Amino acid sequence: MMKPLRVILVILVLGVGSSPTVISPAFSQMPSEEDYYHLTNFEIPEDVTLEVSAVQMMPDGRLAVASRRGEIWMVTSPLAESVPAGNFHRFAHGLHEPLSLAEKDGWLYVTQRPDVSRIRDSDGDDAADEFEVVGDGWEITGDYHEYAFGSKFDASGNVWVVLCLTGSFDSKALYRGWCVRVRPDGSTIPTTSGVRSPGGIGMNAVGDVFFTDNQGPWNGTCHLKHLIPGKFVGHPGGFQWYDQAQPFMGARPREPESNSRSVLQADEIPELEIPVIMFPYEKMGKSASGVTCDTTGGKFGPFANQMFVSDQSASTVMRVYLEKVQGHYQGACFPFRKGFASGNVATEITPDGSMFVGGTNRGWGSVGPKPFALQRLNWTGRTPFEILEMRAVKDGFELEFTQEITRESAANVGSYQLQTYTYIYQSSYGSPEVDHTTPTIVSATLSDDAKTIKLVVDGLQRGHVHELHCDGLRNEQGWPVLHPQAYYTLNYLAQ
Secondary structure, eight states: OOOOOOOOOOOEEOOTTOOOEEOOOOOSSOOOHHHHEEEEEBOOOTTOOOOEEEEEEOTTSOEEEEETTSOEEEESSTTSSOBOGGGEEEEEOOOSOOOEEEEETTEEEEEETTEEEEEEOSSSSSSOOEEEEEEOOSOOOOOTTOOEEEEEEOTTSOEEEEEOOBTTTBOOSTTTTEEEEEOTTSOEEEEEEOOOOEEEEEEOTTSOEEEEEOSBBTBSSEEEEEEOTTOBOSOGGGGGGTTTTTTTSOSOOOOOOSSBOHHHHHHHOTTBOOOSEEEOTTTSOSOEEEEEEOOSSSTTOSOTTOEEEEETTTTEEEEEEEEEETTEEEEEEEEEEOOOSSOEEEEEEOTTSEEEEEEEOTTTOOSSOSSEEEEEEEEOSOOOOOEEEEEEETTEEEEEESSOBOHHHHHOGGGOEEEEEEEOBOSSBOOOEEEEEOOEEEEEEEOTTSSEEEEEEEOOOTTEEEEEEOTTOOBTTSOOOSSOEEEEEESSOOO
C-alpha cells in the first residue's frame, strides 16, 4: 500500500541583496522522529563482525571505527547518501577490546583494556604499522567485565579513562572502579573514585567530563555522573586504592550508609558527588552507554550545546539538558530517537553535524534486532516541537520549547501531569522506584513570545526525579509535543 503523500509548502522570500529565506514546511499529517532526524544504515562487509565500540572522524574525511573484538576499520565517504561495504578497509587488528578513539597530530589514540595506545600508518599502505603505549598506570585481572572507556582530549591534552570494577562488583586490580587521567607525557593520574560499570564518557560544551554508570550495587538505576578531580561518585568498591592515589587524592572518604538516599549521604560525605541525571529504569532504558555533545553550532538542529546519551538495551539515544544549581550540575533527560538497528554503544557527533551511532547486542540482547550495526543520524532541517530546556526555579520549573504554544493549552493545568520518585542508595543490586509523591501544579503561565511556560509547583522533592508529562500542549498547527515526557533530577533546589 502506498504511503500517503505529504504536502510541502516552501515559500522563498527574496529581498534586495539578500539570500532566500525558507519558511519551514508544514506537515499534512502527524510527523515522526524520522521526519526530523534521518537514519542512514552503513552496509558492513558480510564476513566482518563489527561490534562497534567507538568512532573518530579523521582529518582526511574517513571515519575510524573500533570494534570490541580488537579491530579498527577505516570507512571512506562516511557522509555519503549511502555507504556500501566496499567503503570499509581494515586498518588495525590485535587490540585488546578498544572502546574509545581520539585523533591528534596524525596519530589515532586508542583506549583499550590495559592502556591508552596510539597507532598510525607511517608508510602509506592504509594499515597501521606503528603502535606505541602512551599510558598504562592501572591493572587488569582478565575478568571479562573490566571495561576501560576513554575520553577525547581535554584542554590540557589529557585522556580521561573510566575503569569498570572487576566483575562489576569488586576491585581486584589497581584503580578498578576509578577514573584516571593519562597525561600527554604518559603519566597516569588517579582522579575520581566511585566508578561502578561505565558505558561511555564524554564532555559537555565547556569541557567538563561526564560518564554513564549502570544499575547495580550503589546504583539504583543508570546514571550520568560528573567527574571532578578528588571526588567520589558513589561506589566504594575501590576505596582500597586511596593510599596508592596520593598525593593526587585527599583522604579516603567515609563509607556510605546502605539503604539510604544519595542526597542524604552527600550531606554527610563532602567528597560524594551524586548523579547529575538519574535515568528512570526501563522508562528511559536499562543500559546507559555512549556520551556526546552537540557543539556544531546548529548543524544538528535546535539543541545546541546539549548532551546526548545512548542506551544499549533500548537501542535509543536520549537528550540531556544540564544546568548548575548551587554549584552542582543537574537537569533533565528526554526521549530523542529510537529505532536503531542494534544495541547502541558508540555515539559521536562530528563537526559536520552528523551523529554516528554503532553498537552490538553482545549476547545481552537489545531492542534493535541486529547483532551489530553502524548508522548515521542527520537533522533534516525541520524543527520538531519539543521541550528545549527544563530549568529549576525557586517555586517550580521553566519549560522552554522549540515552537510557539497555544495560550489555551499552555494555561490549562490539566495539560500537565507530574509525579516524583527516587531510588534507594544501597549495596545490593539496583532499586525499585521509591518515595513516590504527586506535587500540585498550581499555575502555568506562558511568556510573551509563547515559547516558555512557568510552572508553579507545590511539593517539589529534593533528591527525586520529577517526571513531567505535557500531553495536553499544542503548537500553532495543533500538533502535540513530539516527546512530551521530561525527567528532571532535582538534587538541589533553586534559590
